[in-house]
Amino acid sequence: MPIRILITGGTFDKEYDELTGRLFFKHTHVPEMLARGRCLLELTTETVMMIDSLELDDAGRQRIVTRARDCDETAVLITHGTDTMVRTAQALAGAGLGRKTVVLTGAMVPYAFGSSDGLFNLGSALSFVQVLPPGVYVAMNGQHFHWDAVRKNTASGCFEAI
Amino acid sequence: MPIRILITGGTFDKEYDELTGRLFFKHTHVPEMLARGRCLLELTTETVMMIDSLELDDAGRQRIVTRARDCDETAVLITHGTDTMVRTAQALAGAGLGRKTVVLTGAMVPYAFGSSDGLFNLGSALSFVQVLPPGVYVAMNGQHFHWDAVRKNTASGCFEAI
Amino acid sequence: MPIRILITGGTFDKEYDELTGRLFFKHTHVPEMLARGRCLLELTTETVMMIDSLELDDAGRQRIVTRARDCDETAVLITHGTDTMVRTAQALAGAGLGRKTVVLTGAMVPYAFGSSDGLFNLGSALSFVQVLPPGVYVAMNGQHFHWDAVRKNTASGCFEAI
Amino acid sequence: MPIRILITGGTFDKEYDELTGRLFFKHTHVPEMLARGRCLLELTTETVMMIDSLELDDAGRQRIVTRARDCDETAVLITHGTDTMVRTAQALAGAGLGRKTVVLTGAMVPYAFGSSDGLFNLGSALSFVQVLPPGVYVAMNGQHFHWDAVRKNTASGCFEAI
Numbered sequence: 001m002p003i004r005i006l007i008t009g010g011t012f013d014k015e016y017d018e019l020t021g022r023l024f025f026k027h028t029h030v031p032e033m034l035a036r037g038r039c040l041l042e043l044t045t046e047t048v049m050m051i052d053s054l055e056l057d058d059a060g061r062q063r064i065v066t067r068a069r070d071c072d073e074t075a076v077l078i079t080h081g082t083d084t085m086v087r088t089a090q091a092l093a094g095a096g097l098g099r100k101t102v103v104l105t106g107a108m109v110p111y112a113f114g115s116s117d118g119l120f121n122l123g124s125a126l127s128f129v130q131v132l133p134p135g136v137y138v139a140m141n142g143q144h145f146h147w148d149a150v151r152k153n154t155a156s157g158c159f160e161a162i
Numbered sequence: 163m164p165i166r167i168l169i170t171g172g173t174f175d176k177e178y179d180e181l182t183g184r185l186f187f188k189h190t191h192v193p194e195m196l197a198r199g200r201c202l203l204e205l206t207t208e209t210v211m212m213i214d215s216l217e218l219d220d221a222g223r224q225r226i227v228t229r230a231r232d233c234d235e236t237a238v239l240i241t242h243g244t245d246t247m248v249r250t251a252q253a254l255a256g257a258g259l260g261r262k263t264v265v266l267t268g269a270m271v272p273y274a275f276g277s278s279d280g281l282f283n284l285g286s287a288l289s290f291v292q293v294l295p296p297g298v299y300v301a302m303n304g305q306h307f308h309w310d311a312v313r314k315n316t317a318s319g320c321f322e323a324i
Numbered sequence: 325m326p327i328r329i330l331i332t333g334g335t336f337d338k339e340y341d342e343l344t345g346r347l348f349f350k351h352t353h354v355p356e357m358l359a360r361g362r363c364l365l366e367l368t369t370e371t372v373m374m375i376d377s378l379e380l381d382d383a384g385r386q387r388i389v390t391r392a393r394d395c396d397e398t399a400v401l402i403t404h405g406t407d408t409m410v411r412t413a414q415a416l417a418g419a420g421l422g423r424k425t426v427v428l429t430g431a432m433v434p435y436a437f438g439s440s441d442g443l444f445n446l447g448s449a450l451s452f453v454q455v456l457p458p459g460v461y462v463a464m465n466g467q468h469f470h471w472d473a474v475r476k477n478t479a480s481g482c483f484e485a486i
Numbered sequence: 487m488p489i490r491i492l493i494t495g496g497t498f499d500k501e502y503d504e505l506t507g508r509l510f511f512k513h514t515h516v517p518e519m520l521a522r523g524r525c526l527l528e529l530t531t532e533t534v535m536m537i538d539s540l541e542l543d544d545a546g547r548q549r550i551v552t553r554a555r556d557c558d559e560t561a562v563l564i565t566h567g568t569d570t571m572v573r574t575a576q577a578l579a580g581a582g583l584g585r586k587t588v589v590l591t592g593a594m595v596p597y598a599f600g601s602s603d604g605l606f607n608l609g610s611a612l613s614f615v616q617v618l619p620p621g622v623y624v625a626m627n628g629q630h631f632h633w634d635a636v637r638k639n640t641a642s643g644c645f646e647a648i
Binding site for chain 3: 011016018019021023052108109110112113114115154155157
């Protein structure tokens with residue numbers, strides 16, 4: 001089953017700029033992560049943007065929706081910042097993607113920082129996108145949630161059912 | 163959904179003995195990996211054995227089958243050495259576990275070595291065990307395989323459908 | 325030879341706050357780094373402050389000088405942010421520490437981020453402090469510099485002789 | 487001061503072969519380690535051999551001595567397995583290298599395994615080789631030892647003065 005991975009940035013792909021001491025985006029780590037997972041799925045990765053999801057506006061969100069709808073694959077994984085992941089899931093659901101299974105995932109710690117949850121989440125989301133029925137889901141904390149039944153608990157940093 | 167994780171050792175949990183220069187088993191890394199993945203699933207971990215799967219004999223394999231059958235959970239994840247993972251999957255399938263979903267996973271590189279695929283595989287297997295129908299599966303390389311349709315390609319180190 | 329390690333924070337000890345996405349100080353990583361280096365020197369570590377060296381004012385700088393002067397050891401290693409490391413070296417030199425050997429070091433990438441230069445620099449600085457004659461030095465990039473003959477090149481992030 | 491790094495293998499440079507589950511040598515990690523340490527010393531690295539020091543015979547040991555003697559640099563760092571590091575130090579001392587400063591170092595855990603002491607030891611040894619007077623030394627555990635006053639404690643894995 002061919003899978004499209006749409007990369008949008010988020011903590012997942014942040015790096016440390018040693019000259020400024022700030023976090024920034026350079027290139028995505030997703031291909032490196034897939035190699036490390038010895039992933040043999042039929043995948044196409046596509047960088048839609050590299051952005052902190054707090055800075056994602058409606059136009060940017062629409063670009064993600066458009067790419068998820070227009071790509072050939074029916075299984076779509078989206079890497080996304082956790083802060084507005086649920087909003088993008090809602091926008092995707094509202095767009096009526098038909099029989100596509102769309103799974104959003106992200107990370108609380110950048111992959112480049114060693115102690116990241118990113119590799120776990122990527123493995124988890126790739127599995128969910130293969131076997132869940134059509135719909136829009138968030139995959140975090142080892143769990144999957146329907147787009148309309150999840151929120152990020154900003155105090156704990158975890159996703160929870162509502 | 164409560165999940166039982168049966169730990170049997172394998173490359174997943176090997177460590178480097180700096181005095182002898184050999185690999186050995188000390189304790190399992192699975193709880194540390196779950197914490198790193200910020201996993202919030204309802205899990206019970208149980209160490210059945212800590213063994214290189216090449217040294218797993220019939221009696222040992224039977225202990226794994228017994229624990230998978232007798233535990234209360236209907237979702238069972240087993241960490242296992244990759245060399246004989248398929249044989250254990252066959253033994254599990256032959257035991258008639260009824261409506262249980264059993265997923266075996268492992269790693270090509272020890273988790274403790276930094277570049278391991280273990281965290282990816284654990285995230286992947288935990289997702290599969292939540293959503294696949296009853297049966298016995300191997301989850302490796304981002305994929306899932308029915309117990310009777312998979313082999314490890316010893317030249318590449320990858321699992322493939324047969 | 326007993327060595328005093330004065331910890332002042334700096335990039336060395338920064339961590340990633342996964343709730344806010346910002347860098348912060350929690351506790352020092354120096355003891356963990358010494359353990360990883362299997363360091364068997366006679367050491368006393370002392371946290372003077374945990375601060376970004378850009379925020380270090382004269383009073384704070386004076387506290388570092390005072391601790392370097394007043395501690396019993398004649399070999400003193402100071403971990404310090406790189407941005408104002410040279411200014412603190414100058415303050416130490418101006419304080420007239422007599423026959424003490426004082427070495428300042430730091431890191432361009434936090435130790436917690438995996439790809440850090442911190443462990444290399446710590447090993448380097450600990451060696452220099454054991455064998456250099458009395459004076460105040462900066463140890464970075466594998467080199468050592470007299471306090472009055474070094475600057476940080478802010479474009480490259482490297483220390484160079486002047 | 488130009489420094490020659492002679493690479494001979496040892497735990498420092500071992501890697502995990504995921505197909506066989508054994509440790510082996512592929513290429514040296516020293517250049518990667520130097521880059522991570524942002525090392526700006528004037529260095530020439532030379533791979534003399536890639537060997538477990540338990541398998542180093544007299545002819546091999548003589549090749550190391552020859553390269554240390556014949557290279558142009560007066561500062562020579564040798565990466566070496568810890569098991570016979572002291573014997574090679576003795577051979578180097580016996581060869582009469584005149585006014586050269588030779589420092590041997592190694593690691594208890596391979597650099598590739600994440601938790602290695604190698605980066606600390608490399609930083610330490612590079613500093614010692616710049617400032618110690620002519621002679622042959624072992625640099626391990628943050629310390630330096632004269633070639634004739636050190637042994638590896640095989641129970642603890644640490645080097646100690648004799």
